Amino acid sequence: MRLSAIHMLAASAAPVRAFVASAAPSVARFAGGSSGIFSGARQGLRGAVLASKARPVSRTMRMANSQRLGDPIGQMMDKTDVFIFDCDGVIWKGDSLIEGVPSVLDRLRQAGKRIFFVTNNSTKSRKGYKSKFDSLGLSVEPEEIFSSSFAAAAYLEQTRFKDTGKKVYIVGEVGIEEELDLIGVPHFGGPSDGSKGVELKPGFALPHDENVGAVVVGFDRMINYYKIQYAQLCINENPGCEFIATNTDAVTHLTDAQEWAGNGAMVGAIKGCTGVEPTIVGKPGPLMIDYIIQKYNVERSRICMVGDRLDTDVLFGANNGLMSILTLSGVTTEEKLLSPENKINPDYYVNSINDFFPFYT
Ligand SMILES: [Mg+2]
Numbered sequence: 001m002r003l004s005a006i007h008m009l010a011a012s013a014a015p016v017r018a019f020v021a022s023a024a025p026s027v028a029r030f031a032g033g034s035s036g037i038f039s040g041a042r043q044g045l046r047g048a049v050l051a052s053k054a055r056p057v058s059r060t061m062r063m064a065n066s067q068r069l070g071d072p073i074g075q076m077m078d079k080t081d082v083f084i085f086d087c088d089g090v091i092w093k094g095d096s097l098i099e100g101v102p103s104v105l106d107r108l109r110q111a112g113k114r115i116f117f118v119t120n121n122s123t124k125s126r127k128g129y130k131s132k133f134d135s136l137g138l139s140v141e142p143e144e145i146f147s148s149s150f151a152a153a154a155y156l157e158q159t160r161f162k163d164t165g166k167k168v169y170i171v172g173e174v175g176i177e178e179e180l181d182l183i184g185v186p187h188f189g190g191p192s193d194g195s196k197g198v199e200l201k202p203g204f205a206l207p208h209d210e211n212v213g214a215v216v217v218g219f220d221r222m223i224n225y226y227k228i229q230y231a232q233l234c235i236n237e238n239p240g241c242e243f244i245a246t247n248t249d250a251v252t253h254l255t256d257a258q259e260w261a262g263n264g265a266m267v268g269a270i271k272g273c274t275g276v277e278p279t280i281v282g283k284p285g286p287l288m289i290d291y292i293i294q295k296y297n298v299e300r301s302r303i304c305m306v307g308d309r310l311d312t313d314v315l316f317g318a319n320n321g322l323m324s325i326l327t328l329s330g331v332t333t334e335e336k337l338l339s340p341e342n343k344i345n346p347d348y349y350v351n352s353i354n355d356f357f358p359f360y361t
Pocket of ligand 1: 086087088089090307308309330
């Protein structure tokens with residue numbers, strides 16, 4: 001089963017190879033060779049982690065209030081070479097494309113802007129996201145997509161996890177499995193444990209694999225007590241076992257009718273029984289943005305982060321020295337943004353990214 005999954009991904013991995021091929025000229029210097037499909041990514045991330053130690057001063061700390069984008073060219077276009085878009089609530093809501101998005105992306109490309117998509121949703125791999133973009137009629141290159149499932153795999157590459165000979169236990173879905181397959185890291189759990197339970201009879205102890213060196217926790221629609229207990233045993237009882245969270249988003253959009261419990265719930269369950277803080281590889285952590293900066297040699301100050309969420313997207317931009325734009329097309333209302341209780345302020349906000357080109361709509 002696992003083998004066929006690897007073959008399936010390897011067969012379609014040409015774009016991914018292209019994605020990492022130019023990431024770092026010094027791949028050969030990396031211990032363990034460059035046989036992995038992620039050989040460039042591991043170098044990029046390694047350097048990115050080092051670079052992230054020189055973090056710039058937060059933009060948010062300098063901002064008193066948010067203001068509506070009124071002069072897109074002067075306030076934004078002239079100051080930006082790269083746009084990083086969150087997906088859910090910005091490009092689509094659930095499975096519905098937000099109106100006007102394709103033409104906005106086309107106009108940005110025509111203006112010579114570079115575009116990336118960064119999502120905290122780990123249920124899909126980059127390959128899975130490419131399929132979603134395709135199904136919505138959006139033409140996107142694989143190297144333009146950064147998912148937190150990719151970030152988890154890239155982090156394991158950067159920390160040379162494979163060299164330890166250990167395994168990963170997954171609380172999460174197929175996106176994490178596919179990304180770990182691509183880097184050849186053994187794993188189990190995930191969807192396979194979705195229907196497992198425990199029989200609590202006297203004296204029962206759940207056995208666990210002492211060779212698990214990391215637990216990766218991503219959004220999991222089939223989380224259960226078995227998985228929580230298994231993760232708890234690995235983290236609490238296996239010496240040095242890492243706790244890696246793809247993200248800690250409180251809520252997410254499973255449907256466009258209401259907010260649904262996000263990966264913060266899954267991570268919170270594991271934190272609650274271990275007392276361990278996870279390493280967060282998705283937004284608002286710096287890993288993905290540092291990778292983009294290093295790989296594409298772009299100026300941090302000329303990157304604009306566009307997202308619908310204050311505590312991940314805008315904070316991600318602020319923590320990493322980027323311009324940030326909040327769009328009201330997702331989870332955040334104008335009332336919440338402008339309330340005295342809100343302490344996280346973007347540089348500008350818009351109704352949707354259609355406001356980038358107000359004269360065309
Ligand atoms: Mg979003």
